[in-house]
């Protein structure tokens with residue numbers, strides 16, 4: 001009741017006109033990293049300034065990743081070093097597929113992981129609205145969601161056609177340079193009825209359905225603090241997103257089930273998904289919530305049971321969506337208790353809490369990584385020596401993404417936990433992981449660019465680097481040309497060590513999916529009046545630059561025996577697109593440098 005009353009009261013204040021949210025004052029820009037040294041809590045009243053910066057920067061990163069005509073949108077381009085680009089995307093199909101976001105440190109556009117990103121961003125907007133509103137970041141959240149959904153709408157030109165990739169992975173990964181000379185042609189690859197992609201259809205449907213809820217007025221009353229930003233409400237946009245979600249789901253539900261990479265082998269070298277059952281169940285459940293139609297709920301329930309999703313213990317990531325499903329089932333049982341009954345099922349809130357808590361308790365106890373439905377999650381996991389959750393081997397290519405996603409899940413789940421002591425445990429655990437990411441780690445590193453002087457300096461981003469030399473990515477130029485504020489990198493290695501090397505994509509490359517739960521986390525912190533983030537306690541210049549060499553999938557210690565150009569295709573399943581070829585390039589660099597003894601010199605970073 002309280003939740004509904006609060007929602008009602010806030011909605012009454014919302015402007016009647018519903019359209020894209022414009023910044024009310026000057027366009028927000030990231031402050032210099034030195035601002036991260038200034039403690040804010042003690043003498044500020046409104047929203048915490050540091051969390052506001054962290055949120056603002058996290059959203060600014062998505063502006064830096066924009067593709068297409070950067071003059072579009074409510075406030076145009078706020079990233080001074082980015083240029084309009086790739087307006088011909090889609091021309092091979094007579095379509096306009098310009099827009100959207102570049103996937104990572106490169107320029108390709110990939111729909112499957114992007115569905116994960118848009119789902120996480122939308123889910124965060126749906127529940128932590130007061131944080132976005134209080135910090136005046138709603139216009140940027142809105143702009144980010146629309147920039148993404150507007151492109152997904154273009155990528156879904158007819159019921160069964162969904163473009164899953166734009167750009168040639170080989171060409172893209174062989175290019176290291178700015179955004180004015182990105183190699184073309186950039187072929188676009190669709191799935192359709194004859195070449196089905198159940199996974200990508202439903203991944204995208206889940207994102208559209210969650211987006212529809214974020215824009216439908218904030219009635220996701222899972223707890224009293226769970227509301228969408230009031231100013232985000234746009235019934236027309238919500239209806240448009242919902243229509244795309246329904247259509248994609250219906251196509252997926254009525255065609256032969258297949259994974260997109262099996263239907264379009266040419267795109268297999270970027271992102272290979274392992275199955276469609278988790279995305280199918282997530283889409284069905286999100287659609288049930290968005291439509292209040294129990295038919296979707298029944299589908300979600302049946303898929304969950306049929307594929308025995310109870311035992312998944314891997315990460316929440318683009319290739320594994322089940323942890324979000326655990327939480328979403330609890331949210332649905334709380335906010336839409338009628339849905340189960342409509343499907344002839346019990347509204348099993350306690351049962352869904354048991355499912356979610358079995359997962360969280362396992363991870364909080366340090367067991368993460370073992371078990372699960374996805375082959376790469378089969379090995380025992382645990383944590384790094386300093387306590388960062390480590391899913392093995394998924395985390396080998398990106399330690400931070402699954403942890404940020406976990407923190408998001410824990411913050412949203414804690415108020416729904418079966419007991420207050422569990423809630424407290426989950427919050428404490430989430431905060432400890434977040435502290436690590438924001439500087440409480442053996443490297444004294446802040447793993448977000450431009451937030452603090454100890455932030456990494458050399459993100460592996462082709463446009464931000466200003467470099468041109470694909471064979472000397474690390475040193476050309478010596479100093480990163482532009483600050484890509486808000487970018488979250490792959491992160492430290494399993495040893496907790498972090499080398500700030502631009503050519504080490506494992507550690508320093510940012511990506512859309514890595515950051516996708518951060519806005520939710522920062523908005524949650526603002527909404528709950530949290531203390532300063534950990535990094536304000538770090539002194540400038542204390543970041544540790546480890547000795548030795550990284551030894552990871554980007555910079556292996558031993559040179560690979562043989563590297564056949566085409567042979568890499570098909571085995572690459574790294575989260576970071578460009579893995580294979582940047583890896584290959586890195587390998588070439590290493591090989592060249594091994595010959596000159598470079599590897600023996602100590603690591604140097606700024």
Ligand SMILES: *[C@@H]1O[C@H](CO)[C@@H](O)[C@H](O)[C@H]1NC(C)=O
Nearest residue numbers: 038039040041042043044049
């Ligand atoms: C807090 O007060 C100190 C001392 O007056 C000042 O230097 C600092 O800028 C203030 N911080 C904020 C966030 O207002």
Ligand SMILES: *[C@@H]1O[C@H](CO)[C@@H](O)[C@H](O)[C@H]1NC(C)=O
Nearest residue numbers: 068069070071072073084087
């Ligand atoms: C980009 O969009 C702006 C605003 O609509 C428009 O004036 C401009 O012509 C577009 N630029 C290109 C290259 O299409």
Ligand SMILES: *[C@@H]1O[C@H](CO)[C@@H](O)[C@H](O)[C@H]1NC(C)=O
Nearest residue numbers: 168169170171172187266267
């Ligand atoms: C991508 O580009 C490479 C190198 O030019 C070419 O060999 C390959 O056929 C292209 N792949 C596709 C799917 O267009």
Ligand SMILES: *[C@@H]1O[C@H](CO)[C@@H](O)[C@H](O)[C@H]1NC(C)=O
Nearest residue numbers: 081082083178179180463464
């Ligand atoms: C954008 O264009 C300007 C020249 O107008 C150039 O200096 C800058 O490097 C370009 N940005 C990127 C990311 O290539």
Ligand SMILES: *[C@@H]1O[C@H](CO)[C@@H](O)[C@H](O)[C@H]1NC(C)=O
Nearest residue numbers: 189190191192194195263264
């Ligand atoms: C269906 O998708 C396949 C694979 O991308 C493509 O080759 C084919 O042209 C598409 N069919 C239609 C009718 O667009």
Ligand SMILES: *[C@@H]1O[C@H](CO)[C@@H](O)[C@H](O)[C@H]1NC(C)=O
Nearest residue numbers: 158159160246247248250251
């Ligand atoms: C597309 O899907 C919608 C709803 O899912 C349906 O009403 C419509 O008939 C479909 N169109 C075609 C051409 O199949």
Ligand SMILES: *[C@@H]1O[C@H](CO)[C@@H](O)[C@H](O)[C@H]1NC(C)=O
Nearest residue numbers: 250253254295296297298299
């Ligand atoms: C999906 O397909 C199944 C099997 O045909 C059907 O029972 C179910 O009702 C469909 N779901 C929806 C929402 O139409």
Ligand SMILES: *[C@@H]1O[C@H](CO)[C@@H](O)[C@H](O)[C@H]1NC(C)=O
Nearest residue numbers: 305307308309310311312371
């Ligand atoms: C589901 O998975 C769990 C854990 O692996 C297992 O114990 C159980 O037997 C499975 N249930 C079914 C119906 O396969």
Ligand SMILES: *[C@@H]1O[C@H](CO)[C@@H](O)[C@H](O)[C@H]1NC(C)=O
Nearest residue numbers: 001003221222223334335337
């Ligand atoms: C949310 O609203 C629904 C529909 O009014 C209601 O049945 C449910 O109990 C509410 N949940 C909470 C937590 O208030």
Ligand SMILES: *[C@@H]1O[C@H](CO)[C@@H](O)[C@H](O)[C@H]1NC(C)=O
Nearest residue numbers: 345346348350351352354355
């Ligand atoms: C509720 O969920 C629990 C845990 O998943 C399950 O064991 C139980 O059978 C469910 N009860 C009903 C009535 O569906």
Ligand SMILES: *[C@@H]1O[C@H](CO)[C@@H](O)[C@H](O)[C@H]1NC(C)=O
Nearest residue numbers: 274275276277278373374375
């Ligand atoms: C279900 O999806 C998961 C995650 O994508 C995958 O690992 C698993 O193999 C799939 N299961 C089946 C039976 O297809």
Ligand SMILES: *[C@@H]1O[C@H](CO)[C@@H](O)[C@H](O)[C@H]1NC(C)=O
Nearest residue numbers: 393394397553573574579580
């Ligand atoms: C990590 O990336 C490497 C190189 O691209 C790839 O071979 C490997 O399968 C990836 N590992 C995981 C767990 O995704």
